Amino acid sequence: MNFAAAVSVALNALRVNALRSFLAMLGVIIGVGSVIVMISISQGAKAAVDAQISALGANSLQLRPGSSFRGGVRGGSGSATPLSDEDVEALRETVPYVIAAAGIIQQRGLTAVVDGVNWSTEVAGTHPDYFIVRDWDIVEGRAFTVPELDGAARVAVIGRTVANELFPAGGAIGASLRISGVPLEVAGILAERGQSSWGQDQDDVIFVPATTMRNRLGGLSTAGVRNPVQSIWLGIDRARNMEAATEEITDLMRVRRNIRIGGTDDFAVVNFAEFLRARNETESQLGLLLAATAVISLVVGGIGIMNIMLVSVTERTREIGLRLAIGAKQADIRNQFLIEAVVLCVAGGLVGMACGAIGALVVESMGQFPVSIEPMIAFVAIGAAAGVGILFGFYPAHRASRLNPIDALRYE
Amino acid sequence: MAAPATLIRARQLSRVYKLGGGDVHALRGIDCDIAEGGYVAVMGASGSGKSTFMNMLGALDTPSGGELTIAGQSLLNRTPDELAAFRNQTVGFVFQQFNLLPRTPAIDNVALPLLYRGMPAAQRRERAAACLEMVGLGDRMDHHPSQLSGGQQQRVAIARALSNEPRILLADEPTGALDSRTSEDVMDIFDQLNASGITLILVTHEAEVGARARRRIVFRDGRIVEDIQ
Numbered sequence: 283m284n285f286a287a288a289v290s291v292a293l294n295a296l297r298v299n300a301l302r303s304f305l306a307m308l309g310v311i312i313g314v315g316s317v318i319v320m321i322s323i324s325q326g327a328k329a330a331v332d333a334q335i336s337a338l339g340a341n342s343l344q345l346r347p348g349s350s351f352r353g354g355v356r357g358g359s360g361s362a363t364p365l366s367d368e369d370v371e372a373l374r375e376t377v378p379y380v381i382a383a384a385g386i387i388q389q390r391g392l393t394a395v396v397d398g399v400n401w402s403t404e405v406a407g408t409h410p411d412y413f414i415v416r417d418w419d420i421v422e423g424r425a426f427t428v429p430e431l432d433g434a435a436r437v438a439v440i441g442r443t444v445a446n447e448l449f450p451a452g453g454a455i456g457a458s459l460r461i462s463g464v465p466l467e468v469a470g471i472l473a474e475r476g477q478s479s480w481g482q483d484q485d486d487v488i489f490v491p492a493t494t495m496r497n498r499l500g501g502l503s504t505a506g507v508r509n510p511v512q513s514i515w516l517g518i519d520r521a522r523n524m525e526a527a528t529e530e531i532t533d534l535m536r537v538r539r540n541i542r543i544g545g546t547d548d549f550a551v552v553n554f555a556e557f558l559r560a561r562n563e564t565e566s567q568l569g570l571l572l573a574a575t576a577v578i579s580l581v582v583g584g585i586g587i588m589n590i591m592l593v594s595v596t597e598r599t600r601e602i603g604l605r606l607a608i609g610a611k612q613a614d615i616r617n618q619f620l621i622e623a624v625v626l627c628v629a630g631g632l633v634g635m636a637c638g639a640i641g642a643l644v645v646e647s648m649g650q651f652p653v654s655i656e657p658m659i660a661f662v663a664i665g666a667a668a669g670v671g672i673l674f675g676f677y678p679a680h681r682a683s684r685l686n687p688i689d690a691l692r693y694e
Numbered sequence: 695m696a697a698p699a700t701l702i703r704a705r706q707l708s709r710v711y712k713l714g715g716g717d718v719h720a721l722r723g724i725d726c727d728i729a730e731g732g733y734v735a736v737m738g739a740s741g742s743g744k745s746t747f748m749n750m751l752g753a754l755d756t757p758s759g760g761e762l763t764i765a766g767q768s769l770l771n772r773t774p775d776e777l778a779a780f781r782n783q784t785v786g787f788v789f790q791q792f793n794l795l796p797r798t799p800a801i802d803n804v805a806l807p808l809l810y811r812g813m814p815a816a817q818r819r820e821r822a823a824a825c826l827e828m829v830g831l832g833d834r835m836d837h838h839p840s841q842l843s844g845g846q847q848q849r850v851a852i853a854r855a856l857s858n859e860p861r862i863l864l865a866d867e868p869t870g871a872l873d874s875r876t877s878e879d880v881m882d883i884f885d886q887l888n889a890s891g892i893t894l895i896l897v898t899h900e901a902e903v904g905a906r907a908r909r910r911i912v913f914r915d916g917r918i919v920e921d922i923q
Contacts (some may be wrong), residue, residue, distance in 0.1 A: 287809055298797045359715040604793045607754060608854070609782020611775045687754045691793065 309583025310630030318638025324569025385511025407495020425472030603690025623675020631667025786855030845876030
């Protein structure tokens with residue numbers, strides 16, 4: 283008997299028992315559906331973390347002052363001597379892997395004014411390298427330049443939120459805005475970044491040259507450090523040099539800050555991407571655990587298929603006897619039942635795939651988890667379902683094929 | 695007229711079932727020849743061995759000892775698949791309980807043996823339709839068994855047995871589930887088929903049915919006790 287004929291015989295048998303076929307499929311539908319929801323959530327979490335990592339800038343490190351430690355008293359984070367532009371220059375010149383370096387001074391709650399419209403926002407003074415380190419594109423206009431930095435020019439690069447609030451009608455480039463009464467020309471608008479991983483609007487910011495911040499906007503009050511910055515962002519050339527760069531930066535900073543051998547660092551080199559990846563690791567392990575639970579439900583569905591196939595074989599013993607009597611080979615009988623099981627499972631897999639995709643969309647619409655539905659799951663669903671069909675359909679099919687024709691014909 | 699060729703040849707045919715403690719001898723050394731074109735009634739009480747003998751002839755069961763040659767093929771030491779191929783090509787079965795597939799049209803029931811022969815669908819349908827015409831059910835091809843009377847169902851079963859053009863037709867109590875009038879119709883079909891050259895062997899305990907055959911073989915306790923030509 284050829285394959286097409288075998289499939290049509292199997293389909294016919296399933297159609298004759300439509301309700302039972304559907305009930306048998308339910309387990310597979312639920313199993314495949316939940317596998318797909320779990321995979322989509324786990325993929326979604328991964329995609330969200332990837333987006334956060336790329337928002338940090340590829341291969342970026344942040345250097346910030348740590349706690350001071352004087353006379354046995356440990357100060358809070360950031361209580362140590364501030365970093366300065368001289369540190370930035372030393373790092374840029376000395377550490378081989380550093381391709382870009384920018385100090386930054388941030389101040390929240392400053393008010394920007396355009397034609398009587400106020401917007402309270404964060405103002406950050408920095409070096410043009412900052413946009414390179416953070417992989418942050420300028421979508422309109424340009425970044426400020428090093429000569430502008432040297433001359434404490436009155437220029438600003440604004441985030442998308444600020445642009446929308448202060449210039450709702452557009453035309454921001456070349457226009458003027460005032461911060462603390464100081465007029466600044468808008469040179470560029472940054473690409474939209476959205477929320478940071480800790481829920482802050484990254485586009486609600488105005489960047490100005492660090493010198494402008496210090497000299498004109500009243501920057502940072504400092505204790506005996508010239509040209510201070512709050513933290514330094516460093517761009518490293520390659521991902522594999524991140525560790526070596528961290529070591530070199532640490533060594534250089536220990537020398538610059540006169541820390542004795544054996545002394546505690548009063549600064550920290552932070553690799554945010556690594557931190558996020560570590561957190562993602564936990565999330566994806568949780569996702570795997572959930573997927574494993576879903577696989578168990580698929581196995582339970584498979585057991586349901588096996589159960590229904592055994593009932594079907596018993597119920598159709600006389601039919602099997604007749605088929606054997608009129609010339610069916612053992613393989614014909616085995617294939618017939620195996621195909622029935624696989625058809626049941628694949629049909630269940632397709633319905634489960636649809637249910638799973640809908641379920642994933644519902645989860646996404648609830649906004650609790652980011653979700654990513656990939657075309658690859660179609661293969662996972664059908665492959666898993668067909669696998670379950672063969673695995674759990676084989677035993678009943680084998681049993682059917684080994685029936686003795688006489689006993690089967692006489693079966694009551 | 696030359697004597698017709700021997701189609702079935704059994705020598706010292708025996709069948710022993712192992713049941714619980716002891717052996718059950720269903721057949722004890724049967725010697726029997728059946729000629730091509732024969733019309734044979736196999737009779738006997740239940741447990742006499744007649745059904746076992748029929749199962750042997752239909753290659754549904756294998757002998758424990760002796761020889762059995764049908765249409766030139768020995769049926770000893772064959773694999774299940776070889777026996778299946780033999781059944782598919784050489785014999786047709788008609789059962790007491792018809793054994794039609796439920797919720798399946800008559801024509802598909804009739805075409806079933808051809809399916810296992812690997813015949814293309816269009817050809818199967820054509821052949822099955824011709825067989826249904828032959829038993830007078832040309833107008834009932836798409837009816838399901840539940841929509842047919844007992845006599846009609848048995849005729850569908852006969853058409854199914856004929857679809858693979860067997861040399862031997864084996865009927866096990868073919869009228870056992872039918873009333874006397876429909877039994878007559880079914881037996882008339884058997885008479886016609888035998889007249890067209892098919893070797894017909896039927897198991898029955900009804901005298902009228904046995905009377906139609908040209909030869910009667912009576913079994914008792916696993917042996918042939920009467921063989922009347």
